[in-house]
Amino acid sequence: MQHDNKSSLVDSTIAEIRRDILTGQWKPGERLPLVPLAKRYETSTTVVRESLMQMSSNFLVINEAKQGFSVPYLSLSALEDLNRVRCRAEELALELSIERGDLMWESTLVAAQHRLKHTERFGPGDQRGLSEDWLDGAKEFHRILISAAGIPLLAQLADALEDATSLYRLWSGAEADTETRHLVDEHDEIVTAVIERNADKAVRLLTEHYNASVELILKAGLRQEAIGPA
Structure with a gap:
């Protein structure tokens, strides 16, 4: 039950971050720091991290070693x-x-x-x-x-x-x-x-x-x- 609850939180957080990226709330090149995002989306940094990890395989977020998560620049x-x-x-x-x-x-x-x-x-x-x-x-x-x-x-x-x-x-x-x-x-x-x-x-x-x-x-x-x- 706990696992299902966490999965649901991750899914809903992904949906919120995705919406904000696709409506221009987060700009290309902008960092996505865990603590501010956790406050913004009213969840834990663990949920935010897992959400961003999943999103980093879907083109809207990049995960750079030692620099963390960000919205990609475009070409x-x-x-x-x-x-x-x-x-x-x-x-x-x-x-x-x-x-x-x-x-x-x-x-x-x-x-x-x-x-x-x-x-x-x-x-x-x-x-x-x-x-x-x-x-x-x-x-x-x-x-x-x-x-x-x-x-x-x-x-x-x-x-x-x-x-x-x-x-x-x-x-x-x-x-x-x-x-x-x-x-x-x-x-x-x-x-x-x-x-x-x-x-x-x-x-x-x-x-x-x-x-x-x-x-x-x-x-x-x-x-x-x-x-x-x-």
Whole structure:
């Protein structure tokens, strides 16, 4: 019972730290000291340490010998590599989901897209002005999209790569990403291809969806504070 309680505390602390990193509360290069974080999240330094250790394998936190934990600085070349891996991983996951997914999976996906379509996109959330509800809904949609593959390791990798990409988007100057892209239409086209069981088209649309985001970031560049000292 005690172990379960600690695991629950770690999970909830990870969720809080992740949210704060992805909404810009913790900046790239910023140290994540155990004692202040324990006070901030009202838990123990042991729970914070374990949370950060788990997060250090998922791109949002780095653990440097003798320097402790911090949010990583960002680079555009690293983003391009992350996106390549993300596209390959989710191409496989989506192909398998279309092959293995049943009507319940389809219905769940359509419901997630419907909720996202009717969720206010702008409002209190991250520093780009995207609402927290919309950000959560978008993440849920992409999780469900590949969930029928039934491979937990693949789902975990996709989740981590999505968070990493979100961090880059947050610290870029790509305001057009939040204001002018027709994300609802892009999602609708992917869902239609899935329902038609057209794996080739669905994979192509998903890859174009991700590449479009990365191209905007590459074009806009990263804020100097995210790149770090020269």
